[in-house]
Amino acid sequence: MSSFSERQGITPEGKQLQLEYIDDELRNGLWNVFLIDFIDTLDVHLDLRKSEFKKFAELLWHHHFKAPIDEIPYYQTDAIQHIRNYFFRAEWYEVYNFIEFISSIMSGNLRESFMSSANDILKREFSGYLFINDIIAPISNELESAEITEAFNNTKSFTSLDGANIHLSKALDFISDKKNPNYRNSIKESIQAIEATCRIITGENTLGKALKNLENSGIDINNQLKAGFEKIYAYSNDKDTGIRHAIVISPKEPDFADAKYMLISCSSFINYLILKASDKGLKLN
Numbered sequence: 572m573s574s575f576s577e578r579q580g581i582t583p584e585g586k587q588l589q590l591e592y593i594d595d596e597l598r599n600g601l602w603n604v605f606l607i608d609f610i611d612t613l614d615v616h617l618d619l620r621k622s623e624f625k626k627f628a629e630l631l632w633h634h635h636f637k638a639p640i641d642e643i644p645y646y647q648t649d650a651i652q653h654i655r656n657y658f659f660r661a662e663w664y665e666v667y668n669f670i671e672f673i674s675s676i677m678s679g680n681l682r683e684s685f686m687s688s689a690n691d692i693l694k695r696e697f698s699g700y701l702f703i704n705d706i707i708a709p710i711s712n713e714l715e716s717a718e719i720t721e722a723f724n725n726t727k728s729f730t731s732l733d734g735a736n737i738h739l740s741k742a743l744d745f746i747s748d749k750k751n752p753n754y755r756n757s758i759k760e761s762i763q764a765i766e767a768t769c770r771i772i773t774g775e776n777t778l779g780k781a782l783k784n785l786e787n788s789g790i791d792i793n794n795q796l797k798a799g800f801e802k803i804y805a806y807s808n809d810k811d812t813g814i815r816h817a818i819v820i821s822p823k824e825p826d827f828a829d830a831k832y833m834l835i836s837c838s839s840f841i842n843y844l845i846l847k848a849s850d851k852g853l854k855l856n
Contacts (some may be wrong), residue, residue, distance in 0.1 A: 588711060590699040591664040600692035602671055608685040609673055610651065623645055625674070635672045640677055655784035665701060667707045674705060704740065710749040715835050719743070722838035725845045726764075729855040731771045735841060742837075746830045752820065754830035761830075761837040762807045765800070765814035768841050771855060772848055775783050789851040790844065800840060804831070 591596060613623040624647050629656070632640045650849040658669060662822045687703040691702055704723045710716050719739075726736035729850055738760045745757035762778070769781035773788045782801055785792055848855060 588697050588699050589663075590709070592607055593665060593666055593698075594696070597698055598659065598666060599691065600696055601666060601689060604657070604685065604688045604692055605658075605670070605673060608681075608688045609677065612681055618671065619699075624650070630676055631672070667749060671705075671707050673700070704743060706743055706747050708743055709752075710831070710835075715831075718842065719838045720837055722764075722841045725842055726768070729845075731855050732768060732845075735764045735767040735771075738767055739834075739838065739841075742830075742834050746827070746834060751825065752830075754825045754827060755829040758807065758833045761833040762804065765837050765840055768844055770842060772853065785844075789853060790847045792847070803836065814836035 575667050584854050610624075610818060613627065628643045628650050632643050636657075640773065645798055658666065661669065670689055674682060674689075677685055686705070688704050689707075692698075693856065694713065697711075699709055700707045701710050701716050702708075702712075703716055703719050706718075710719065722739055725733075726732040726739060742757045742760035742764065745753040745760065766778035768782070769778055770776065772790065773781040773784045775781040775784055779801070782797060782804065785797070845855070
């Protein structure tokens with residue numbers, strides 16, 4: 572809901588999607604999530620040596636700051652102030668690295684709560700990123716996020732689809748590298764996630780054959796839809812893109828839009844195939 576001043580035209584309504592920067596409201600919100608959903612869950616003691624905070628500080632200094640742990644301030648309040656100074660001076664991608672690190676050292680419901688609270692802030696402040704599968708990924712649309720998350724959850728549910736899950740994880744890693752994203756390999760991994768799924772369902776040894784023989788496995792797919800994914804497969808094999816083969820000429824480099832489209836489309840198709848297989852009573856385990 573817009574504020575009074577926005578409705579009256581006194582202040583601008585809405586804001587631009589934040590992709591390679593973080594404004595004050597977004598940075599403040601993520602800091603508050605760190606305090607409320609992480610720091611406040613630890614026991615409190617002024618003497619750092621006697622608190623749960625000590626273990627956290629050692630992990631942070633050792634693995635994230637990569638600094639000597641004997642430089643950790645003696646008192647917890649001083650240590651938190653040191654972290655705060657770092658956080659509010661950090662580059663935009665360093666803030667996301669920090670939030671990802673905090674999530675990585677949490678577990679269970681606390682971790683889920685932390686990521687959910689972070690996503691609330693990311694959406695509220697129009698960040699171009701959301702937590703997906705424990706990674707802050709450049710997916711700003713909630714429906715897109717839900718499709719990818721569903722694909723991760725679906726492929727985790729079946730031992731036979733471990734390969735597809737690994738490929739999806741790699742695709743997300745490659746597209747989510749804030750400083751050096753690898754769109755070519757992200758696309759390759761997205762396609763391989765579909766290939767792994769189709770091969771498990773059909774028993775074929777290539778994606779091209781698997782797509783053609785899905786009906787023989789009891790999965791009825793509209794011809795136009797199947798043709799669409801056959802063309803996506805052809806795109807990944809095209810010599811001009813060099814996605815799935817050795818690069819022998821200067822290729823047309825894929826960009827973020829290409830990689831994002833492929834990750835979402837492949838995730839959606841995997842969900843579609845798993846649902847179809849389930850409806851036909853096919854065993855995927």
